[in-house]
Amino acid sequence: xxxxxxxxxxxxxxxxxTALTGICLVGFVIVHLVGNLTLFLGNQAMNxxxxxxxxxxxxxxxxxxxxxxxxxFGGHAFTAxxxxxxxxxxxxxxxxxxxxxxxxxxxxxxxxxxxVTGLILxxxxxxxxAQFRFGVGFEWHVTAESAGTAHPVRDVYRTVVEAFHTPLxxxxxxxxxxxxxxxxxxxxxxxxxxxxTITTPLRRTLFILGAVLAVLLALGFLVLPIYVFSMVxxxxxxxxxxxxxxxxx
Ligand code: HEM
Numbered sequence: 351x352x353x354x355x356x357x358x359x360x361x362x363x364x365x366x367x368t369a370l371t372g373i374c375l376v377g378f379v380i381v382h383l384v385g386n387l388t389l390f391l392g393n394q395a396m397n398x399x400x401x402x403x404x405x406x407x408x409x410x411x412x413x414x415x416x417x418x419x420x421x422x423f424g425g426h427a428f429t430a431x432x433x434x435x436x437x438x439x440x441x442x443x444x445x446x447x448x449x450x451x452x453x454x455x456x457x458x459x460x461x462x463x464x465x466v467t468g469l470i471l472x473x474x475x476x477x478x479x480a481q482f483r484f485g486v487g488f489e490w491h492v493t494a495e496s497a498g499t500a501h502p503v504r505d506v507y508r509t510v511v512e513a514f515h516t517p518l519x520x521x522x523x524x525x526x527x528x529x530x531x532x533x534x535x536x537x538x539x540x541x542x543x544x545x546x547t548i549t550t551p552l553r554r555t556l557f558i559l560g561a562v563l564a565v566l567l568a569l570g571f572l573v574l575p576i577y578v579f580s581m582v583x584x585x586x587x588x589x590x591x592x593x594x595x596x597x598x599x
Contacts, residue, residue: 364433369541371426376538376563378419379530383570389510390577393589396507397493404503427472434465461540467533474526481519485509491590505590514578523575531568535561 357363385403388395403412480486488509492502513519538560 358429361433361436364429364436365544367429368426368433369544371422371429372537372541373545374422375426376534376541376567378422379534379567383567386574387570389507389574393505393507393587396510397503397505397589400506401493401496401503405501423472423475427468430468431465461536464533464536467529470529471526471533474522477522481513482506482509488512490593491588492593494589494591497591497593502593505588508586508588508590510574511578511582511584511588514575514582515584520575520579524572527568527571527575530571531564534564534567538564 358367385399388399403415406412407414481488485504491505491508493505496503514523539557542556542560
C-alpha cells in the first residue's frame, strides 16, 4: 500500500496515472460519440439508446459507469494538474539556482496549454452533464410510450435539439469541441509515450494515428450540433409529453 501511495505521488507516478486515465477516457469518448450518432437516426433511435443505458444489466450499468467516469475524470484532472504545478515549481527552483541565459523552452504550445484546455473541458463537462444527463434548465418531457408507467424515460433527443437551437449553447459546443480535438491531439501521443509503448520504428506512425484520432473525434462531435441546428426542426415532431416528474431519468 505504501509503495502504491509513494508511486502515485511521485512525478513518474502522476504522469503514469494521467496517461492511463487519459487513455481510458479516450475509450469513453469514442463509445459516447458512437452512441450520440443515433441522433442522425432520429427521435426513437436516440431515446432507445438512452433507455438501453438506463436499463442495461438490470439498471446496474449506469451507476457503475457513472462512478467509473467520476473516478476517471476526477483522477485524470487531479494527477494532470498536480503534475503541471509540480513541474512549474521545479522549473522556478531550477531557474533560481542556475539562471539560464535565456535559452528557449523545449515545451510546445499544445503541451503548455494542456492545463488550460483541460480546465475548460472540465467546466464544460459539469454543465454538459447537468444539461443533458439531468435535464437542468429544460422543460421536462418523457417519451409517450413510457408516460404513466413505473419507469418514465426522459426525452433526451428533445433536450439535445432544444440545446442546439440556442445560439449561445451551440457556440459553446462548437468552441469546446475544437478544444477537445486540440487537447486530444497532444494528449493521446503524450499518453502513449508515458506508458512506454512508443518504440522508435512506431514513433511516427503513432504520432500520426493519435493526431488522426483526435481530429476524427472532434469532427464527429462538431457535426452533431451543426446537423441539429441546420437540419432538425426545433418544433418537432417529438414523441414525448410534458411531465412534472423531474429527476435523473
Ligand atoms: C456534441 C457533443 C455531445 C453530445 C450531443 C452529447 C450528448 C450527451 C447526452 C444526450 C447525454 C445524456 C445521456 C443520457 O442521459 O442517457 C450525455 C451525457 C454525458 N456526456 Fe455527452 N455529448 C457530447 C459531448 C461530450 C463530450 C465531448 C464529453 C466528454 C469529454 C461528454 C461526456 C459526457 C458524460 C460524462 C455524460 C454523462 C454520462 C452518463 O451519466 O450516462 N459528452 N452526453
